[in-house]
Amino acid sequence: MFRFSVLIACFLVQYSSILMAQSAAKKFTLVIHGGAGVITRANLSSEREQEYHRALDSALRIGYAILEQGGTSMNAVEKVVNYLEDNPLFNAGIGAVYTADGTHELDAAIMDGKTLAAGAVAAVKRIKNPISLARLVMEKSEHVMLIGEGAEKFAQTQNITLVPNTLFDTPARKRALERIQQEEREQATKDSIKQDSIRKANLKKRSASDKHGTVGAVALDIHGNLAAATSTGGMTNKRFGRVGDAPIIGAGTYANNGSCAVSATGWGEYFIRTVVAHDVAALVEYKGLSVQSAGQEVINKVGKLGGDGGMIILDTKGNFSMPFNSEGMYRGVITQENKPTTAIFK
């Protein structure tokens, strides 16, 4: 009887440790964002607000389905960003903002925290899902960053069908372009000699209302690997082949199993100068800061320079953080517990 009890006890101990190992192994997290900026209850109808919550929820469920099946964080962030690119609510893919010329130029980057492999594309005009092209650059080319028509030529070697640039048109973004261009014309009339301070104040105002669209995802899979992905149409009325932080490895996108994964969204120029994503990772790795403290410290640096925006951060223990110094950031989180949460305001 004693021997039998010991046997049962041993079995139970072993079984529960298997269960624990399984549940430990099954731990995963996905954090997403859909842009940051001036998003007040006043300028967002309750109906529109619900649309955003539903879209973020759908994105989280797509990632959950992949991660729950043991899929990689790379697959999760790519597919989640694909969904956000295809959704006209967000400034990436369909729904991307307009350039000054009335076209769309898309940027994206992806990074694998396990291998530090990375891929990025900038100023592509005929790629439906730039994040997937960024992944092909990473996996199928010798390069990390390809831009413009060159990137599209590479896409064709990978059997990606080019789409017309008008595919990305949406009436809401068109109205935003027209409004901004009208404002600029009025301003130019008011100040026939444009003063630098006025120009900068205008830019800041414009930034606050129309510049911050980006989508991104960071994920930790059950294998313990991190990945980050960011995709964007950039800023409304952009000129001169302007590239923001999204496709810059270290600025808008970074992933490293040794520190954390980061996807940023905000006034790109400030995020490039602050090397935001890598700075967060460096504070985590070299100063031992939590993802919360590191994120807050770097957002403060951006704010000090005069920039605004936010980011999502995730480490290999599943700790995450979503700091922003703008009025709102579309965001959401899901873990192995399958309880998606989404938020917009502070």
Next chain:
Amino acid sequence: MFRFSVLIACFLVQYSSILMAQSAAKKFTLVIHGGAGVITRANLSSEREQEYHRALDSALRIGYAILEQGGTSMNAVEKVVNYLEDNPLFNAGIGAVYTADGTHELDAAIMDGKTLAAGAVAAVKRIKNPISLARLVMEKSEHVMLIGEGAEKFAQTQNITLVPNTLFDTPARKRALERIQQEEREQATKDSIKQDSIRKANLKKRSASDKHGTVGAVALDIHGNLAAATSTGGMTNKRFGRVGDAPIIGAGTYANNGSCAVSATGWGEYFIRTVVAHDVAALVEYKGLSVQSAGQEVINKVGKLGGDGGMIILDTKGNFSMPFNSEGMYRGVITQENKPTTAIFK
């Protein structure tokens, strides 16, 4: 007599402290590079070697003249890089390598360590001195990074005359392109089914011989401010609008008075993935490493991933470091003592 002696002593003390203050204030340093790679005594004739030393020496003297007069580190790095861009010995500006299409696409970036302002251009074809355009992007546009034809349109708004792309042609670089394309054709015949490992080995070989050209400068001026600048033609036979690390703030170029200034040269893809320049700065700022230790640690990371190259690093105390894991790096240093030193091999 005693009173007179005291007076004299006081005068001497005061005078010497003025002298000391002047000499402390006059402290400045300039470090430059002209690319890293396989540079062996076997493939570099002694005559050619002397040409490189003379060119590096001339570059140092240009920077010295600016810094000695109290000029800013920003002016020094710009003018030094202008000289290297105009010198056909180096892969930047005139003497830039050829793309697969037989043209030249130039990249450059500049950063001010005092303000963290930065400017970058990529894939420009008709700009004689890309580093000066990068500075205009920083000072005269709302942006940090402009690419391709857009960057050239911006240049025209700044009264920069566009030059024909053939201005950058040199017979030596043309032969390098032809040699590489011939090698690729031979390889393609040998391996009708190109295996990934072979392709990668070829790339590595090619990298070793033709990829590492870049020029750069970091400077500390008598006002205590750092600056960094990098300019390049990229890699021979590049395709698809490939962008390397040079114009990426944080990868090939970074300056911050709070840590150090860095300009890198090497196999760009690895330098982007390692976020080389910002990683060095982060190790200096967050871990308190010297510029020597930080540089070595980051070059080791690049090497571990399979990449090679080098960089120049300078802090606000005038400490500098020039680590590289390739066989050689064209480099030089000059300080307020006006003793230019140049080197190529280890």
